[in-house]
Amino acid sequence: MLPTIVLLLGLAGAFVCWRVFRSTRPPLPPGPPADPLIGHLRVVPTENQAAIFHDWSQRYGEIIAIEALGRTMVILDSVAVATDLLEKRSAVYSDRPVFTIYNMIGFTPALVLLPYGKQMQKHRKILHANLTPTACLAWRDFQTENARRLSALLVQQCEEYERLFNWFTTALTMKVAYGLDITPENDKYLEIADDSTFMLNNSGPPGGTPVDLFPFLQHFPSWFPGVYYANFARKWRHKVRRFYEVPFEKVQKDLAEGKAQPSMLATELDQLFQTDSATPENIDDIKGAAAQIFIAGSETTSSALLVFLLNMVLHPEVQKRAREELDRVLGRERLPEFSDYDSLPYIECVAQEVLRWYPVAPLGVPHQSTEDDIYKGMFIPKGALVMPNLRGMSQDEAVYANPKEFNPSRFLSKPTGNQEPFFSSAFGFGRRICIGRHLAYNSLWIVVATILATCEISPAVDKDGKDIKIDIAYTTGITSRPKPFACNIRRRPDIF
């Protein structure tokens, strides 16, 4: 009896201390009403999170907090707040939460998942050296050539547009990382890469599966409720590991035989061997950095290309205006090149509007705070998940007039346009900002320019010749893309 009384008194004491502590510290950022004990568990959305969080922010403010299962999640809905925390206080907000399922699947080491620290800095240094604006110049001819191939293939196999966009971005990322040439059909490496993407897209809400929330569940038997994704990860892990190992071994072999193509992996491995620093740890880090280029760079960029295509189906007037600019500059005699960039301001605006209109990583990648912090009188505890709501920021009516509208002219100077700022936040913030953004933007720009210069995009028609209406819907995940829609892509009749 006595031990039970002592235990109950202890628990009651702890509860009182916790209440006193909570009442003396500043309040958390505001948020929707919570239930006793379970907090916001019942109201945390599992679908359309970014849109729902944005609605909440309209009611509660540009920074909101929700609590569930002992975890605080802070959602940032304006560029100003995200800049204040993720950039100006980046010493506190540059960590990542542990993604147990991704680790189990074998996406390791991967910069995007690494906690803030030495290994993360090492990966950023390796990737940065190969992805600066200057380093990206080396891939421009490849991007231009493949954008032309892509536009020709789109005309021939219009209904295959999603597969073709995936090929374009996989071919680029595999070239940059490994120097491999990937063909659009039946390529062994394309298949290995696709398996990896499948794993990424089918492994549950990022960081939000029961095993991510309660990592001890991974040790429970497969029939136990909540263990589904752990089983999935164990069963298919070999596919992801195959992606890490197979291209790596090919490059290592080619290097030894003196026939490796230029690539990030070849450069970095060569340097390791030259400097006698090819330890297993260093090799593993370079292997992970190379794999990361495809894993973080392929799906994201092809999703942005889908957003572009969708909007071209919906906006013939944008195509018309873009073509007038292209024809004026290129004289219908040649195809666009990167050297035309400054002469094609409207094309730049189309590419930028794609990034704003639907950010393909709607909630970015969660950051995690490493210290208790107070911001504008609100308490943000150590270990809080801090999510920049990129989708919400892109819809900020204080910055973008009619934000739902796809309107590239919004960025042009007044009086032609509305002089609104480009949406650079599509690539995240601070010390974790997207390291592949220059490569990604180059891909987007050259594909936009080449397709608009060579193709006409229109809605598909039904058997009565009527336009098929598009019901816009998106996939759910860490990246999100438009679900398939019908369209027609023809070669421009008046082009050389």
Ligand code: HEM
């Ligand atoms: C349109 C295409 C792309 C978009 C919209 C995009 C967006 C993002 C976003 C929002 C983040 C999270 C940043 C943060 O935590 O604040 C990120 C991280 C990252 N991105 Fe991208 N990305 C794209 C293409 C690429 C490409 C082509 C590569 C590689 C070549 C790449 C590599 C990475 C890596 C490695 C990270 C993790 C950085 C870190 O955790 O330190 N991304 N990206």
